Structure formats: C-alpha cells, structure tokens
Amino acid sequence: MFKEILLVFLFSTTVFSEHEGRIRKRQATHEFKNKNYYLETLIRANFHNSFMFCQRLGMQLLTINSNEEYDYIYKIITSELTFGWDSKLWTSGTDLGREGKFNWLSTGQPIKINKWLRGQPDNDHGSGEHCVEFWNNRGSIGLNDDKCHIENNFICESFK
Ligand SMILES: [Ca+2]
Ligand SMILES: [Ca+2]
Numbered sequence: 515m516f517k518e519i520l521l522v523f524l525f526s527t528t529v530f531s532e533h534e535g536r537i538r539k540r541q542a543t544h545e546f547k548n549k550n551y552y553l554e555t556l557i558r559a560n561f562h563n564s565f566m567f568c569q570r571l572g573m574q575l576l577t578i579n580s581n582e583e584y585d586y587i588y589k590i591i592t593s594e595l596t597f598g599w600d601s602k603l604w605t606s607g608t609d610l611g612r613e614g615k616f617n618w619l620s621t622g623q624p625i626k627i628n629k630w631l632r633g634q635p636d637n638d639h640g641s642g643e644h645c646v647e648f649w650n651n652r653g654s655i656g657l658n659d660d661k662c663h664i665e666n667n668f669i670c671e672s673f674k
Pocket of ligand 2: 643
C-alpha cells in the first residue's frame, strides 16, 4: 500500500520532456496550496512555445489567481532566481482574444489580480503587446504586457 502511494506521489510530481532529442527529467520545484510549480530557467521560448512546452510536461503555463499566490511567485523570483534588470518570465496571461481584456490562456479565466507595473499594460502605446510576463523594469518587478514572440524563461504549474 505504501509503495503504491509512493509511486502515485512520484508520478504526480515528476514530469518528463523530450528536448533536442533527449529525454530530460523535470521536477516540480515549488508548491503552494493546491499547486506545484516548475521554473524553466534553462530554456527561453516565445509565449506559444512556452505554453506548449508546459503542456508537453503534463503541466500548464502559469496562472495567478490571488494576491497571495502572486506574492508567493514574486518571492521565488526575487529570492531564488537571478532576476536582474530587464529579466522576464512568461505567464499564461494574454489579451490576444480581445484587445485590452486579459485572460489566463491556461484556464480561460479573467486576470483578476492587479499587479501591473506602473503604466502597464500599455499595449506598447498601441503598436501591440498581447502576452503577460513578469518583468524587472529597472528594479521594479511586476506584470507587463509584451510582444508574444519574445523568448523568455517561464513557469509551468500543475494541480496536486
Ligand atoms: Ca494588447
Ligand atoms: Ca507593456
């Protein structure tokens, strides 16, 4: 019985991916309430490829559903990563469906938290930015809309 429980536990927290022809093990590195998180800090990908990468791990690109969860992710980024000036990390937030209306693509739910950096989202003054990232803008860290083709690190999540 214990062995079965252990196996279920291992299966639920360990994910595998195929990258450049090699299978690499991915381990969920953090947990908060009902979620596990995996921080992808080796690979940079555009918004869509980040989304698909998480799916291939059996996970989904990050959603943030409360200020509490935001604070937890913020703490990881600022205390455990080298997240210097102009560092960026994708979330699954996007307004591609309708300009100015931001949703989490992974769940289809509206973005309810208000953790935008000052002056954001700005859609790059109308020229078009539709994907949501964490951004270190000269020492201020928060959410920003950016061009979806930019290649960033990202965070995947799964539910326990
Ligand atoms: Ca936009
Ligand atoms: Ca912006």
